[in-house]
Amino acid sequence: MAEASAKKKIFDFALLRRVFQIAAPYKKKIYLSIFLAILLAIFSPIRPYLIQLTVNKYIKNGLLQMIVDITIIQMVLLLIETGIRFYFSFITAWLGQSVVKDLRVKVYDKILGLNLSQFDKTPIGTLTTRTINDIESINDIFSDGLIPIIGDLLSILSILIVMFWVDWKLALISLSPFPFIIVATYFFKESVNKSFIMVRNAVAALNAFVQEHLTGMAIVQAFAAEEREFTKFKKINREHRNANIKAIFAYSVFFPVVEIILAVSTGLLVWWAATQAMNLSADQALALTGKMISFILYLNLLFRPLRVIADKFNVLQMGMVASERVFKVLDNQDYIKTQGNYAPAQTKGKVDFDKVWFSYVDDKYVLKNIDFNIQPGETVALVGHTGSGKTSIISLLNRLYSIQKGEIKIDDVNINDYSVEALRSKIGIVLQDVFLFSGSVMDNITLRNKDIPYQKVEEAARLIGVHDFIMQLPGGYDYNVMERGSTLSMGQRQLISFIRALLYEPSILVLDEATSSIDTESEQLIQHAIDTLITGRTAIVIAHRLSTIRKADKIIVLDKGEIKEMGTHDELLNLGGFYAKLHSLQFEKQKAAPVQIR
Missing domain, CATH: 3.40.50.300 (P-loop containing nucleotide triphosphate hydrolases)
Structure with a gap:
């Protein structure tokens, strides 16, 4: 059920819209982060293109001063891009923490006003998890989820556009293994999603066990039940370890697969360029060399967000599941109705x-x-x-x-x-x-x-x-x-x-x-x-x-x-x-x- 819910809620735009409504007081920061994401997407393909330009024109003509100028421009662009990337990361993290602060206040205020019957029906640990862990997961929607995903997708799109604009044939050759990484990303996302759910359940079980037994330690010791309870703890702890290992295994497989596909793409690029160079003049070969160097850089820039985008989708997914749980607390209508306003200074006590x-x-x-x-x-x-x-x-x-x-x-x-x-x-x-x-x-x-x-x-x-x-x-x-x-x-x-x-x-x-x-x-x-x-x-x-x-x-x-x-x-x-x-x-x-x- 939890897994099905996670799959469903990532496409629940009404829920996502509600999450962003909480961030309404910070909408200027949201717009700024999106603007920075667009800037980063524009900056991504510029430096490889400048390198291609340097190889094609200025090295051929021996214009040393122009090469130095282009290098300086690239360094300046690199510094600017680094500054924008830092500010983008800081803004999204700040935005997430600000939303967490506001939402946690709302949830705790709601809990304070709930009828006592809600505490009879709901385990205290559940409300604690909603107030602390689940709200912290909502922070990831902003810092590692939707806005960073938008930034990565824009970067991928801008790089692909430039690659096809520079040489569509070379782009098709180098991107021919691309469907394999899409398939690998899908399976990685599904595997990690299952593992995340197992890890969250294992953490909840571990926290509940430790909290309960620390509170009741006097009973455990009084009835000489230490060994029996320790055995139970080791079992729960082992399940927690196994859940984490499954998640680690998915990462251990996915990242090498991405590196292999990148290597294959680079190899196809070099192979195609080598076969074409034999029939080209010196000037054409130099131009092809410039393209090949820039395309190798394009591929590295392209695969960098692809390595983490599936992981970010899972983070977004878990944040959406957590937000649904938190909103259930906020939507609880079993609260103390405060329609009365009679407030006498003294009462007789009848x-x-x-x-x-x-x-x-x-x-x-x-x-x-x-x-x-x-x-x-x-x-x-x-x-x-x-x-x-x-x-x-x-x-x-x-x-x-x-x-x-x-x-x-x-x-x-x-x-x-x-x-x-x-x-x-x-x-x-x-x-x-x-x-x-x-x-x-x-x-x-x-x-x-x-x-x-x-x-x-x-x-x-x-x-x-x-x-x-x-x-x-x-x-x-x-x-x-x-x-x-x-x-x-x-x-x-x-x-x-x-x-x-x-x-x-x-x-x-x-x-x-x-x-x-x-x-x-x-x-x-x-x-x-x-x-x-x-x-x-x-x-x-x-x-x-x-x-x-x-x-x-x-x-x-x-x-x-x-x-x-x-x-x-x-x-x-x-x-x-x-x-x-x-x-x-x-x-x-x-x-x-x-x-x-x-």
Whole structure:
């Protein structure tokens, strides 16, 4: 399929036109590069013709000064041509890199705005490849693809025109092996194209394997699976090597074939000239010698672009395939619709779910007719088995996904009427699995927002009792937490996320209970932080341990995406229903002392 697509897309002029539309801001550079390509095509046959002229006229007449003048002219032309060729190469490379820069910004901006469902369906490695590798391949369309191919074809055309103009018979004789190089070029292009696809697939497999296993190295070592995984790596690496060797083999065959055909063309040229010279006068023989010398130069100039044009076609082909993949990301319509522009300075924190239905895939609903309301300042707990829909509810509140039916309101205003930025700035989220970026503690708290002063961060940290813990770290707020916060414990990562949530002073706080898998000391710190955070705010707590939600104003019991019960802790226990069974089941297995939200 990939191969068929590659063959098809090189002739997809609509796709090629779209690629050049991205380069529209640089159209002057495009026109300049095409103009330079035409200049190079004109310059190509001039020097061989001047050599022929020198041999035919000035050597015959012994005009030494004219020979010197022609030589100087050739040197000047050579310098000019070299300068033009350098500038042409620089302009096309600059153009490619400029397009890559702009396109990468567009793609990343698009990825930032995609609905979270796209990240559920698309491997992260795929989007990484689109943003980096595939866009880099589009650069080759400009630097090594279409414009250089146009330049090479123009040079070939101009040389052929001059050869037939000088002596059409000599041109036909010397170009008689030309069909063989066309056939060789075709087979080379096809072979290298297949090899390129194999190499790209092998690289993708190798990158995916290494990335996944470096991330999961702790699991590999913990289960003594090093040897088994190393064997898998060697197999993938061997496939990568074999794919590259096939590409190298095609080059190793093609270039010698081109040299042989060039040698045959030169031999035919010399043979024909030798047979003709026997019947010519001295002046005619000298003229023929001049033609023969110029034609040998013409052939070398002709075969030089032919050696690389097939390779450039493959580069263009791969760039077109890459551009198609990138445009699929840009054309993705599953993005966060930002039609709302309501952005109040403050919100009270009232939350209403009105008969909400939601599914991640088609009509397989994970939330069914969810209907509840939360008054400002209330603490509401969501409980239920894994997969009951707790996390989906908080994701919908934050507009990470779009609902299929019903309505969600904050302060009696539909969340779709809010601007996304304004909505999310009013909702603070602390997840159980805290993600920290590589960088300092300060960077992770402020998310590199330079507008947030150090004093405000320290004030928030002191408010929830975390400042002393941070100052105990080497470097304090400048301590590097490394990738994913690997140098911090789970409890420490949670505490940093609390500061992050408090810093933006949200009116609604969402807590994915964080005290279920940490030590007692950290649990006490986190419980204090929770108490501080929820004071005066609407709080939605996802409860994994029922002992932590006794003081919640309302408990919503979920099962298979539906609300089964709703009420206070005591009310639900007295009801003797679903919650009472969950409570009884959990406390039979758990004897730990309860930690309450106060």
